[in-house]
Amino acid sequence: MTRYRAAPAATLRIVPLDVLTLVYHRASGITHVVDSPVPELLEVLGEKPLTLDETLAALAAAHDLIDPDREALAARLDELVAAGLVEAV
Amino acid sequence: MRHSTMLRIGPVGFRVGSDWRAPVALLDELYRDYPQPQDGIPDFNVRLFAARFWRRWLRPSVQIGGDFVIPDAAPLPLAQGLLAAEMAMNLQMALGQRRYLLLHASAVERDGKALLMTGESGAGKSTLAALLMTRGWRLMGDEFALLDPATGMIHGFPRLISLKNEAIGVMEHEAKGGRWGPLLEGTPKGTIRHLVPDARSIAAMELPAAPALMLFPSFGFEAAEREVFPSECFVRLTQASTNYVTLGESGFDALTGLVRGVPARAIDYPDTKTAIATVERLWSELA
Numbered sequence: 001m002t003r004y005r006a007a008p009a010a011t012l013r014i015v016p017l018d019v020l021t022l023v024y025h026r027a028s029g030i031t032h033v034v035d036s037p038v039p040e041l042l043e044v045l046g047e048k049p050l051t052l053d054e055t056l057a058a059l060a061a062a063h064d065l066i067d068p069d070r071e072a073l074a075a076r077l078d079e080l081v082a083a084g085l086v087e088a089v
Numbered sequence: 090m091r092h093s094t095m096l097r098i099g100p101v102g103f104r105v106g107s108d109w110r111a112p113v114a115l116l117d118e119l120y121r122d123y124p125q126p127q128d129g130i131p132d133f134n135v136r137l138f139a140a141r142f143w144r145r146w147l148r149p150s151v152q153i154g155g156d157f158v159i160p161d162a163a164p165l166p167l168a169q170g171l172l173a174a175e176m177a178m179n180l181q182m183a184l185g186q187r188r189y190l191l192l193h194a195s196a197v198e199r200d201g202k203a204l205l206m207t208g209e210s211g212a213g214k215s216t217l218a219a220l221l222m223t224r225g226w227r228l229m230g231d232e233f234a235l236l237d238p239a240t241g242m243i244h245g246f247p248r249l250i251s252l253k254n255e256a257i258g259v260m261e262h263e264a265k266g267g268r269w270g271p272l273l274e275g276t277p278k279g280t281i282r283h284l285v286p287d288a289r290s291i292a293a294m295e296l297p298a299a300p301a302l303m304l305f306p307s308f309g310f311e312a313a314e315r316e317v318f319p320s321e322c323f324v325r326l327t328q329a330s331t332n333y334v335t336l337g338e339s340g341f342d343a344l345t346g347l348v349r350g351v352p353a354r355a356i357d358y359p360d361t362k363t364a365i366a367t368v369e370r371l372w373s374e375l376a
Binding site (some may be wrong): 015024026029 | 170318319320323324327334337338341343349
């Protein structure tokens, strides 16, 4: 089963601004301007690789998700994998 | 090249070579109070040349060249040679500057603090900067402000002030005794006339200033203002910076430091009087 983990912390510079957060990805030199749930995802995936369901559970536990949506989360994770901010292992 | 001159604008030295005497003579006249490049070594070379040799004489047209070039730059008639030189120097900065993060903004200074004004072409950032210069502010530049990633300070780039169309008449009235370049009609951006920054702005051009307020002006609307959040500031400044990507992490650090530390407002203004009053009020409240 696919597990997800955040790119190594040493390769990410995460700067919260206001409603949006900046993520500078050292490996690519690309600056990402992101909204929730991306900063929260990078946080829960920073400790150890999680499956989709484990990620959903961790997000729900940490951030009081009102309406957990498994498919939407899968789509966000795929985008982050494509961007290089999350690795699928 | 046949004719050449050297000059320094803020921290940046240029050598301008030309196939014709006229553009170089005009640069020498208008930039006569500017210093030479540090140690006599320019940072950038600019070349104004005839694309075909007969174009030196026959309907002479000026091709822009230099250390950094874009492949499809259209030539300008020799009568617009000054504009060609200014565009070529801007191009070197836009494509080649690595030491400072380029902010596409005008900047003025008071009490060691810098006011940055940025916006689309036509928003009035050059005109506002020139107007403030006539009201006791030091002009740091009408096109580029240079953000030093090492210190977070703004360095000036007070080239000739490029005024377009209606702004020319406004400033001819406001800047009494100002020194001007020729009226250039029919340029790609309409009518252009260059105003030499005042003596104080030239003499102090090496002094950096701490950024204290950022404005996003828009001309032609009812007076209004709104706060611009750091994330919007960041996005607008990166879109308007030609070397943000090149500078990598040092550019990221410099810009996040700027947008987190400096208040920003968008201001709409129907006329210059309103604009000046708004700027002065926001400066006293926020800077």
